[in-house]
Amino acid sequence: MIVVTKKALIATVAQRWKETHSSRSRWLTASATFDPASIYAALQALPPDADEADVIAATGQPWWTENLCSECGADSEVTVGFGQELHHPTDTRYICLHCLQTGLALAAPA
Numbered sequence: 001m002i003v004v005t006k007k008a009l010i011a012t013v014a015q016r017w018k019e020t021h022s023s024r025s026r027w028l029t030a031s032a033t034f035d036p037a038s039i040y041a042a043l044q045a046l047p048p049d050a051d052e053a054d055v056i057a058a059t060g061q062p063w064w065t066e067n068l069c070s071e072c073g074a075d076s077e078v079t080v081g082f083g084q085e086l087h088h089p090t091d092t093r094y095i096c097l098h099c100l101q102t103g104l105a106l107a108a109p110a
């Protein structure tokens with residue numbers, strides 16, 4: 001199990017951006033209308049207290065800070081990831097705290 005927080009997603013966004021858009025020190029997806037290097041620089045320059053809106057403003061993309069619950073679909077501050085397998089990352093299910101509490105209540109003896 002792993003805990004995923006929006007705070008951690010924001011703190012790691014520059015590195016994740018670089019890993020997504022570059023290889024061997026080259027930007028892979030650059031075009032006349034998309035400059036991943038300048039966006040990376042903007043992400044690196046974010047202050048330690050940057051929030052989700054700051055990341056969206058820098059990237060123009062909302063999904064870098066999304067922390068979606070696999071059960072209810074809500075974008076949550078905190079999720080817990082179950083079934084993490086390095087070679088099958090899409091098998092991991094992230095569950096928000098509300099759904100975890102609901103599951104515990106369902107499983108608890110009456």
Ligand SMILES: [Zn+2]
Binds near residue numbers: 070073074096097100
């Ligand atoms: Zn949920």
